Amino acid sequence: MKTAxxxxxxxxxxxxxxxLNMGLLDGLSSAQFNDFLQxxxxxxxxxxxxxxxxxxxxxxxxxITRGWVxxxxxxxxxxxxxxxxxxxxxxFGETAIFEEDGYGMSAEVVEEAEIVSLPLGLLKQxxxxxxxxxxxxxxxxxxxxxxxxxxxxxxxxxxxSQRIGCFLLxxxxxxxxxxxxxxxPYDKTLIASRLGMKxxxxxxxxxxxxxxxxxxxxxxxxxxxxxxxxxxxxxxxxSSSYPCKDL
Amino acid sequence: MKTAxxxxxxxxxxxxxxxLNMGLLDGLSSAQFNDFLQxxxxxxxxxxxxxxxxxxxxxxxxxITRGWVxxxxxxxxxxxxxxxxxxxxxxFGETAIFEEDGYGMSAEVVEEAEIVSLPLGLLKQxxxxxxxxxxxxxxxxxxxxxxxxxxxxxxxxxxxSQRIGCFLLxxxxxxxxxxxxxxxPYDKTLIASRLGMKxxxxxxxxxxxxxxxxxxxxxxxxxxxxxxxxxxxxxxxxSSSYPCKDL
DNA sequence: CGAGGGTTTGAAGTGCATCAAATAGTGTGG
DNA sequence: CCACACTATTTGATGCACTTCAAACCCTCG
Numbered sequence: 409m410k411t412a413x414x415x416x417x418x419x420x421x422x423x424x425x426x427x428l429n430m431g432l433l434d435g436l437s438s439a440q441f442n443d444f445l446q447x448x449x450x451x452x453x454x455x456x457x458x459x460x461x462x463x464x465x466x467x468x469x470x471x472i473t474r475g476w477v478x479x480x481x482x483x484x485x486x487x488x489x490x491x492x493x494x495x496x497x498x499x500f501g502e503t504a505i506f507e508e509d510g511y512g513m514s515a516e517v518v519e520e521a522e523i524v525s526l527p528l529g530l531l532k533q534x535x536x537x538x539x540x541x542x543x544x545x546x547x548x549x550x551x552x553x554x555x556x557x558x559x560x561x562x563x564x565x566x567x568x569s570q571r572i573g574c575f576l577l578x579x580x581x582x583x584x585x586x587x588x589x590x591x592x593p594y595d596k597t598l599i600a601s602r603l604g605m606k607x608x609x610x611x612x613x614x615x616x617x618x619x620x621x622x623x624x625x626x627x628x629x630x631x632x633x634x635x636x637x638x639x640x641x642x643x644x645x646x647s648s649s650y651p652c653k654d655l
Numbered sequence: 656m657k658t659a660x661x662x663x664x665x666x667x668x669x670x671x672x673x674x675l676n677m678g679l680l681d682g683l684s685s686a687q688f689n690d691f692l693q694x695x696x697x698x699x700x701x702x703x704x705x706x707x708x709x710x711x712x713x714x715x716x717x718x719i720t721r722g723w724v725x726x727x728x729x730x731x732x733x734x735x736x737x738x739x740x741x742x743x744x745x746x747f748g749e750t751a752i753f754e755e756d757g758y759g760m761s762a763e764v765v766e767e768a769e770i771v772s773l774p775l776g777l778l779k780q781x782x783x784x785x786x787x788x789x790x791x792x793x794x795x796x797x798x799x800x801x802x803x804x805x806x807x808x809x810x811x812x813x814x815x816s817q818r819i820g821c822f823l824l825x826x827x828x829x830x831x832x833x834x835x836x837x838x839x840p841y842d843k844t845l846i847a848s849r850l851g852m853k854x855x856x857x858x859x860x861x862x863x864x865x866x867x868x869x870x871x872x873x874x875x876x877x878x879x880x881x882x883x884x885x886x887x888x889x890x891x892x893x894s895s896s897y898p899c900k901d902l
Numbered sequence: 903c904g905a906g907g908g909t910t911t912g913a914a915g916t917g918c919a920t921c922a923a924a925t926a927g928t929g930t931g932g
Numbered sequence: 933c934c935a936c937a938c939t940a941t942t943t944g945a946t947g948c949a950c951t952t953c954a955a956a957c958c959c960t961c962g
Binding site: 481487489491506537538542543549557560561565604644 | 729750782789790794799800811812892894
């Protein structure tokens, strides 16, 4: 719950290339794009920094260029439900553009992150002028929505071990060659809540996944011999078979 | 899994007023609106009719004017996850507009329904011309997305009885006077899957809800003395307190 | 009346949560 | 470089919630 503030501005060029890569702003005139660029601010945020809290007035949306950010909701009695954990290339906060009572969730940095913030007002304004921009926005939202649908399905139909397997599969590069080695991107407790389970359950479920599929785990390092090994285990109770490109 | 076909065309006027009410087409020129109207088809579908299945090529989107429709996904091993159950005034299938591989879920009529179908192609075409239309679409999607977020939160944080209480609350008209009487809109088995639980669990959880809150249940009829009674019970583990306008 | 679906009830099992405690890992100051 | 403090992770024991399988009940409709 830190609100510390080590925030270092970085060069415009970096910001520019980041913005171009995210797709949302494709098709804007260069004048329009420059408007954005002028108002873009890139900073470095420490772990624990809260970018915004549920209900805050929505003034900006964000693009991550490094690090990890957690999106979550808090209930009246203090529980926390992690909606998603995002990293470089991901966009967030932009869906607040149509919501009257501020951001629908909170966002907190979980691993030191570089983040570009952009004014929502400008986005809204340019959207009225550029159908292409609206279209991009729709695509973005559509993809998010599909992800959320999958998420709900997973919670309903997959057990803890399968959800972990699915999570690991999504960490694998599609073209990786066996055996695949990968590192868990953030700590196990956070992965657990990302997947809707308690840390203890995560630990046990991971152990079971290891026994059932033969993957090897050493601390935060995971080694997988073949993807079929995992996809057969995790994807059977899912409506889209591996590779599920939506997640 | 019926595919029967009793389909009766209805008058253009009815279709027109339905279309005007749904908000999505606000701001279109009358010429554009008429294009839509020309291609709108309203039919009556029997219970069990499958409007489209996951993966089908997406050619139309739909507006319900009467009855109930279930949106769901099916897994490889035959399980079914109900995404939502919709009724008059609800729109569905329109989010397939940006998806390359057809509808992301299946849609089946669960209570005889009158449904207007509209060509997705036309929507896409007009969206390029009318920023307002894109904007409407974005609002629609944004609302859907928020609903899905809530849904996920509920599955994570509420137990079965609380989810049923929440469901009942959303059936109540906000201005209803106590005691509130209402009828379950579709059968209990379907409500159960809508809420992500088995019929047996639903039955027992409903019994527990009755004991804990004092609501009265007689078959499909529910009587509630006060909303606080229910909201206190169901909404405490939720991030938005009653009345949660998003669902 | 009888068939069949929806609903409830009972008994037993499974999975995840909880509480408690041990262990491993990490960073700090000495 | 070590000892300590603190956090992350694992393990064990137990409980509760939901599911499963089975059977009874109920209601509607032909």
